[in-house]
Amino acid sequence: MNRLKELIKLVLKNTLFKLGIEDVGYLSRWIVLWWDAQVVLVVLFLTSFIESNFTSSFANKEFLYLLILVEVVTALFFVIFKTYVGIIRHSSYVDAAKLFFSSLFSAITLLIINAVSSKLTGKVFFSPVFLIIFSLGLFCGLLLYRLLIKQIYALFIIEEHPNFEKVFILGVSQGAISLAVAIENELPKRFKVVGFLDYDELNSKKQVLGIPILHITKKVHVLVRANNATGIIVLEDDLKNNIYTKSIEECLDYNIKIYRAPSISEIDLNSGVNDTIRNIQIEDLLGRKPIEINNINILNIIKGRTILVTGGAGSIGAEIVNQLGRFKPKCLLVVEQAESALHNLTLQFTKKFDNIEFVPLVSDIRNKKALEFIFKEYHPEIIYHCAAYKHVPLMENNPTEAVSTNIQGSKNLADLSVKYNVDRFIMISTDKAVNPSNVMGATKRAAEMYVQSLYNSLKSKENCTKFITTRFGNVLGSNGSVVPLFKEQIASGGPVTITHPDIIRYFMTIPEACQLVMEASSMGSGGEIFIFDMGKAVKILDLAHKMIRLAGFIPNKTMEIKSIGLRPGEKLYEELLNDKSITLPTYHEKIMIVKENSDDYKFVNESIKKIVSSSNKNEITEIIKKLKELVPEYISLNSEYEILDSKEQV
Structure with missing residues (x-):
């Protein structure tokens, strides 16, 4: 039997090669159109033969004229409906519909030509029966030869690649069913759907497409293994809405592969579904329900205006720049000291938003003279201040740099915003500014205090700058954050290092954080500190x-997890507000306003001048002392500066 298959394959390959078809999987569109024309020829012969009770003669000029007429008309509709464009091995219901309508409209057009000819010359080319038989025969012929090509491809490819993976699809929604259809029609096969898994007991013991639906009554991994499957596929929409989180995490614990598939509307059926199904990533598991933001409010403050983004090529800054592009600013100024990152951002943005003036500015927020030139030259109306030093251990060892950028740089921008009548100033802060335990958090808190107190000192004046602060926790995938670090450690074979087994952090995705920043910037009227709903805290060990x-490893068996101790300035958990703060709701469920005691501008300003003065003199101890005086809740942890918190030293 196998020898017969091999012989058939050899004959088919040789035949196709002689016809100029080297790869049956990717037929040229002109070859497809040529074959469609041959189908028209065959169907026309057969229809004429059938209508004449098998007595028709084709050796006459009249039949040749009919043949030319029919070929021209059908070719016209093949081109109109683009029946020859798709990849035949990925033919779908859409392609079948194109074939049907091209056959139908060809018959209708021939009928119209027939009627016109009858009226003008009295000559009839086709009978109604002929056209009915022809249109049905043409549709069936076009469809059947495409199915034949798929089977030939299957003979060549599936026999050569017999290994496919048995999987379950989570859910039995219309999207899940459409995905199963796409997977079953895919050649070569990567997956074989052996069942649907669903929580709804009413669907139990039913079948869809001949595929059973299993009710999740017991452990998912038991159902998967009992059916000799090795993985599950979850739709992106279900993943975002956390519908099957418990089942997914259970599969993860038992080393069952988990795949993520996009919604069926995002799949290009001509390219196939295989490449769109990928291994699930940690970002998928930590992601939350999609955020709905008020695009109209944001558009009202951004459209047609000049926007300045500092630190615009960083993780948060770059995302804000890209999101701003959607709201049609007149001009987008990006201040960034990292020239390579700024160059890459410039190329990406100008390619995507070629109708927006984009001005990349290699500059440093610590240089007030350079900043003032930018304000004089471009007159920004809204500022998103993202530039900051953020790495806790690094800033613990470099407090002068933290002061010069996080405090002095922010002060430079705030003062110039007032001087040049900037409408809104949105400062990106951090949860580490709350009850800070490190230099980085303390400098960010000092910057918060400065912009808030500056606004409070000016708010009685007409058209003063609206200073708005947004505060949130860790973002997934930002430069130097834990997720990329773990990925790198796993890729290099381990160990994966954590600082403490009990350490927890809040996470949100970069797009989510930036969407909320944009929303908060549109709702703020000045003086607010906005905090975001960060969801559930995540244990770093988990x-x-x-x-x-x-990654396919087993923790502490095939991949070691090593605890290395808390780093300087690091604490076990972060907070979004301190004990003295209260929160007020906003119209957005994920955004709240923090109410804190307002600080006196003169006191804050003088304190910052002293801190900056000590920083300029490189007086490290004095910097920390003065920071602790300005931010009394700043208590150092795991740091050499802890000694400055003792009563004897203060």
Whole structure:
């Protein structure tokens, strides 16, 4: 039997090669159109033969004229409906519909030509029966030869690649069913759907497309293994809405592969579904329901205006720049000291938004003279201040740099915003500014205090700058954050290092954080500190376990997890507000306003001048002392500066 198959394959290959078809999987569109024309020829012969009770003669000029007429008309509709454009091995219901309508309209056009000819010359080319038989025969012929090509491809490819993976699809929604259809029609096969898994008991023991639906009554991994499957596929929409989180995490614990598939509307059926189904990532598991923002409000403050973004090529800054592009600013100024990152951002943005003036400015917010030139030259109306030093251990060892950028740089921008009548100033802060335990957090808190107190000193004046602060926790995938670090450690074979087994952090995605920043910037009227709903806190040890399992390893068996101790300035958990603060709701469920005691501008300004003066003299101890005087809740942890918190030293 196998020898017969090999013989058939050899004959087919030789035949196709002689016809100029070297790859049956990717037929040229002109070859497809040529074959469609041959189908028209065959169907026309057969229809004429059938209508004449098998007595028709084709050796006459009249039949030749009919043949030319029919070929021209059908070719016209093949081109109109683009029946020859798709990849035949990925033919779908859409392609079948194109074939049907091209056959139907060809018959209708021939009928119209017939009627016109009858009226003008009295000559009839086709009978109604002929056209009905022809149109049905043409549709069936075009469809059947495409199915034949798919089967030939299957003979060549599936026999050569017999290994496909048995999987379950989570859910039995219309999207899940459409995905199953796409997978079943895909050649070569990467997956074989053996069932749907669903929580709804009413669907139990039913079938869709001949595929059983299994009710999730017991452990998912038991159902998967009992059916000799090795993985599950979850739709992106279900993943975002956390519908099957429990089942996914269970599969993760038992080393069952988890795949993510986009919604069926995002799949290009001509390219196939295989390449769109990918291994699930940790970002998928930590992601939350999609955020709905008020695009109209944001558009009202951004459209047609000049916007300045500092630190615009960083993780947060670059995303804000890209999101701003959607709201049609007149001009986008990006201040960034990292020239390569700024160059890359410039190329990406100008390619995507070629109708927006984009001005990349290699500059440093610590240089007030350079900043003032930018304000004089471009007159920014809204500022998104993202530039900052953020790495806790690094800033603990470099407090002068933290002061010069996080405090002095922010002060430079705030003062110039007032001087040049900037409408809105949005400062990006951090949860580490709350009850800070490190230099970085303390300098960010000092910057918060400065812009808030500056606004309070000016708010009685007409058209004063609206200073708005946004505060949130860790973002997934930002430069130097834990997720890329763990990925790198896993890729290099481990160990995966954590600082403490009990350390927890809040996470949100970069797009989510930036969407909320944009929303807050549109709702703020000045003086607010906005905090975001960060969701559930994530234990870093659990994060390490999940990432190791996603990579196909077993924690502490095939991949070591090593605790290295808390780093200087690091604490076990972060907070978004202190004990003295209260929160007020906004119209957006994920954004709240923090009410804190307002600070006196003169006191804050004088304190900052002293801190900056000590920084310029490189007086490290004095910097920390003065920071602790300005921010009394700043208590150092795991740091050499802890000694400055003792009563004897203060």
